[in-house]
Amino acid sequence: xxxxxxxxxALLEGEASGYDLAKGFDATVANFWTATPQQLYRELERMAAxxxxxxxxxxxxxxxxxxxxxxxxxxxxxxxxxTAEPPARPPVVRDELLVKVQCAxxxxxxxxxxxxxxxxxxxxxxxxxYERIRQRLLAGRSEEAYFAEAERVGPYLTLLRGMSFERENxxxxxxxxxxxxxxxxxxxxxxx
Amino acid sequence: xxxxxxxxxALLEGEASGYDLAKGFDATVANFWTATPQQLYRELERMAAxxxxxxxxxxxxxxxxxxxxxxxxxxxxxxxxxTAEPPARPPVVRDELLVKVQCAxxxxxxxxxxxxxxxxxxxxxxxxxYERIRQRLLAGRSEEAYFAEAERVGPYLTLLRGMSFERENxxxxxxxxxxxxxxxxxxxxxxx
DNA sequence: TGCACCTACTCAACTTTTTGAATAGGTGAG
DNA sequence: CTCACCTATTCAAAAAGTTGAGTAGGTGCA
Numbered sequence: 001x002x003x004x005x006x007x008x009x010a011l012l013e014g015e016a017s018g019y020d021l022a023k024g025f026d027a028t029v030a031n032f033w034t035a036t037p038q039q040l041y042r043e044l045e046r047m048a049a050x051x052x053x054x055x056x057x058x059x060x061x062x063x064x065x066x067x068x069x070x071x072x073x074x075x076x077x078x079x080x081x082x083t084a085e086p087p088a089r090p091p092v093v094r095d096e097l098l099v100k101v102q103c104a105x106x107x108x109x110x111x112x113x114x115x116x117x118x119x120x121x122x123x124x125x126x127x128x129x130y131e132r133i134r135q136r137l138l139a140g141r142s143e144e145a146y147f148a149e150a151e152r153v154g155p156y157l158t159l160l161r162g163m164s165f166e167r168e169n170x171x172x173x174x175x176x177x178x179x180x181x182x183x184x185x186x187x188x189x190x191x192x
Numbered sequence: 193x194x195x196x197x198x199x200x201x202a203l204l205e206g207e208a209s210g211y212d213l214a215k216g217f218d219a220t221v222a223n224f225w226t227a228t229p230q231q232l233y234r235e236l237e238r239m240a241a242x243x244x245x246x247x248x249x250x251x252x253x254x255x256x257x258x259x260x261x262x263x264x265x266x267x268x269x270x271x272x273x274x275t276a277e278p279p280a281r282p283p284v285v286r287d288e289l290l291v292k293v294q295c296a297x298x299x300x301x302x303x304x305x306x307x308x309x310x311x312x313x314x315x316x317x318x319x320x321x322y323e324r325i326r327q328r329l330l331a332g333r334s335e336e337a338y339f340a341e342a343e344r345v346g347p348y349l350t351l352l353r354g355m356s357f358e359r360e361n362x363x364x365x366x367x368x369x370x371x372x373x374x375x376x377x378x379x380x381x382x383x384x
Numbered sequence: 385t386g387c388a389c390c391t392a393c394t395c396a397a398c399t400t401t402t403t404g405a406a407t408a409g410g411t412g413a414g
Numbered sequence: 415c416t417c418a419c420c421t422a423t424t425c426a427a428a429a430a431g432t433t434g435a436g437t438a439g440g441t442g443c444a
Contacts, residue, residue, distance in 0.1 A: 002286075002288065002400095003400085003401095005288070005291050005292075005295075006291050008295070009291050009294040009295050012294070012295060012297075012298055017421095017422070017423090018422075018423070019421065019422050019423075022422095028294065029291065029294060031285070031290075032285050032286070032287045032290035032291065032294075033285070033286055033287070033290075033291055034284060034285065034286070035401085036401070036402060036403085037422095037423080038401080038402075038403090038424090038425095039400080039401065039402085041422095041423070041424075060421090060422095063409080063410070063420095063421055063422080064407095064408070064409070064410095064421060064422045064423070065422080065423095066421080066422060066423085067422090067423090076298060079295050079298050079299050080298065080299050080300060082292070082295065082299065083292050083295050083296065083298075083299025083300045083303055083304050084299065084300040084303040085303075087306075087307055087310050088287075088288035088289045088291075088292060088307055088310075088311075089288060090314065091285065091286060091287035091288070091289070092226060092284070092285075092286040092287075093223070093224050093225075093226070093283065093284075093285065094194075094224070094225055094226070094283060094284040095224045095225070095280075095283035095284075096194065096197070096280035096281060096283070097280045097283070098223075098224035098225075098350045098353060099197050099198050099201050099221065099224065099225055099280075100197075100274070100275050100280060101346050101349050101350050101353075102201040102204070102220065102221060102224075102346045102347060102350045103197075103200065103201050103204060103271050103274065103275050103346060104275065104345065104346040104349070105204075105343065105344040105345060105346050106204050106268060106271050106272070106275075106344075106346075107271050107272050107274065107275025107276070108272060108275045108276040111275055111276040111277075112275050114279075115279055115280055118279045118280075119280070122282065147371055147374060147375075151297065152296075152297040152298075153296065153297060153371055153372070153375055154293050154294045154295060154296040154297050154298075155294060157293050157296070157367075157368045157371060157372075158290045158293050158294045160364060160367070160368075161290060161293075161360075161364050161368075164360045164363070164364055165357075165360065168353075168356045168357065168360055171356070172352060172353050172356055175349075175352070176349045176352075176353075179339055179345055179349060180345070180349075182339060183339075183345055193429090194430090195430080195431090209391095209392070209393090210392080210393070211391065211392050211393070214392095214393095227431080228431070228432060228433085229392095229393085230394090230395095230431080230432075230433085231430080231431060231432085233393070233394075252391090252392095254391095254439080254440060254441090255390095255391055255392075255439080255440070256391060256392045256393065256437095256438070256439070256440095257392080257393090258391085258392060258393080259392090259393085
């Protein structure tokens with residue numbers, strides 16, 4: 001019942017096929033709620049059965065047909081009801097990288113450093129993608145103008161959170177890399 | 193096989209019962225890998241069967257006996273092997289609050305603002321807890337001294353990441369609150 | 385004395401999520 | 415022309431995670 005809310009959030013952006021959603025659907029909701037294709041197709045099926053979404057089959061040339069889903073009025077009501085629901089439970093975090101860092105001292109220091117560096121690279125790429133999306137949303141306007149004019153502010157706000165998250169990954173990664181390097185050097189010294 | 197790594201990370205801090213781990217085990221690993229008691233008891237059982245941990249029954253007065261688990265040499269080898277494993281997959285994030293914010297414009301604006309405010313309160317409390325743990329780890333030393341002397345830096349580094357995450361929640365929350373308030377006011381105006 | 389909640393687990397049933405593969409045509413590179 | 419990969423989806427099965435209840439004694443408070 002929780003994936004459902006994420007799917008509705010995604011469909012607020014407009015029609016989408018299961019495949020669109022699986023690919024990350026415009027890189028918005030996918031950033032704070034991930035799901036596999038399977039989950040999405042199944043959930044969309046259920047939601048259609050319950051009348052929250054309708055499917056419109058679009059026949060395509062040179063491509064398999066696709067079913068574009070969109071929110072029904074009942075679906076929009078469900079969005080409203082969902083946002084008014086009792087406080088969201090604390091986020092589920094599951095970050096392997098941090099588990100590795102926690103084990104760093106008892107593990108393979110160099111491999112952990114490489115993992116941190118990898119994450120930083122990833123964060124840099126993601127940040128660039130976010131920035132492109134931001135520019136598209138702003139459409140030339142200043143942030144102030146955007147907030148004054150845009151019909152929706154939700155997607156922009158979540159985008160900002162995503163960006164600050166990745167920036168923190170970079171900031172922290174640099175620090176962690178430096179400290180792990182220090183530790184590596186210390187170990188090398190000791191074994192001499 | 194992934195929960196297992198988090199359990200090993202926790203056991204690097206020393207012996208723990210399933211119950212200890214379930215409670216959050218010193219608020220370290222639990223911050224980037226959550227699990228229910230059931231999962232932990234089951235996983236510990238499996239790990240014991242595979243020789244990664246050993247259990248030591250401690251009889252207690254006025255309290256049920258407990259089984260304290262600790263890493264075996266094979267468990268320590270597994271930690272080493274784990275940290276050297278191929279790059280960690282990107283973190284699984286699943287934050288209902290952001291889904292709600294994404295839906296804010298189509299949903300109940302006031303409820304969403306309340307949810308953001310709730311998260312901020314939670315972040316403040318968490319930050320305070322983190323700070324206490326940090327002081328305990330530092331044990332009066334400066335950070336520089338800590339990194340030079342401490343036998344393990346992993347737990348401190350992950351703690352720093354947790355702290356920066358919560359600080360970002362606060363920073364972003366303030367901004368989001370302001371913008372959502374703006375929007376609320378705008379809607380009130382329009383309906384007059 | 386009763387109630388609520390804490391320690392310390394275990395069992396069973398359930399739901400959710402992940403993984404792997406199958407189908408079926410289309411596109412692009414060498 | 416072949417190979418790899420893209421669109422678009424479905425099926426089946428395994429792994430992971432959640433929920434609820436049960437046991438059994440202990441503490442704290444009014």
